[in-house]
Amino acid sequence: MSNETCILTTKDFTILEVMRDRCLGDDPLAPILKRKIETATVVFRDDVPENVATLSSRVSFSVDGRDPDTRVLSHDRMTSPVGMFLPITTPRGLALLGLAEGQVFPLTNHDGVEERIALDKVHYQPEAVKREKEAMDRLAEPEKRRPALKLIRGAFYDQPRFVPAGPDDSDDPGPSAA
Template identity: 50%
Template sequence: MRNSQVFRLTTKDYTILEIMLDRCLGRDDPLVPILKRKLSAAVVTFREDIPANVVTLSSRVTYRVNDAPAETRIVTHDVMRGLVGSVLSITNPRGLALLGVAEGERMTFAGGDGSEETVSVDHVVYQPESSLREKARLGRAAASGQAPQPALGAARGSGDILLRAARSMFMTDCFDDPGPSAD
């Protein structure tokens, strides 16, 4: 494990981790060592100042566990029912390990069975703090009469995975369903 590793956390993310640690103390919880490590090596910033390549809560991230194929998930505060395979909660050691890690960085931690797992961040596809900054910048440009130009790489992929899924559910032809039988 790297002692010099730094985790960049927003004030909100840091506070959530503190509360999680308070709730875990006194129990044999596998999250405790990860929480203590994150909090002791944290560089805390305002959401406006967090780099766009750092995993924060609600970020959509492509990551790897050890040498497994890359996966893409939304890092969430809690388990979100109905979104199986789309989210990874920070109540899961892998989700917690991703929080505060930048693209190209990794974190190694002890898994539930005692073996080591290494989680590495390939790409932060979407980060809500970066998106808010971009929206504010475009709003200021529009208010000043300038034609707003999105920053290069600002979209960083499709952060609207849930919106697209919802649209596909409602974009079906309404007349395909024959309705109840008249019998």
């Protein structure tokens, strides 16, 4: 796979197109968005390889060969703990989207210095997990798909019902029942 290609799901590609349409002239994401969109191979989410970084994937990556970092690629900035997510609204997050394991994406940071973002490992990809779950459901035996709860009638089901008798041993409830 060439360094200038990426694999995007239809959803991820659409998000990048919307981001590009909303970019202003001096937006630092504009050149990255242009490269991603122009070199993208767009696939359905069921067809994306499991070693490709998609939105909501947990990935390990390194910048210029330094120690790797692990983050979840997110759509926008999250209010969760710092360091857990890497939004695609940042150059590094956007660079990782659509890369396959081992692929490198060069980009120029805000200081004008070129960085090489390398995708080391995709630990979790929602599309792969969904496919795996669906495959397991299809393989499940019919007996295992039946409800686990079975209604069993108790011993008193066939017993005659008892009617409480009044103080004079009659079953007439009296005028108060009317």
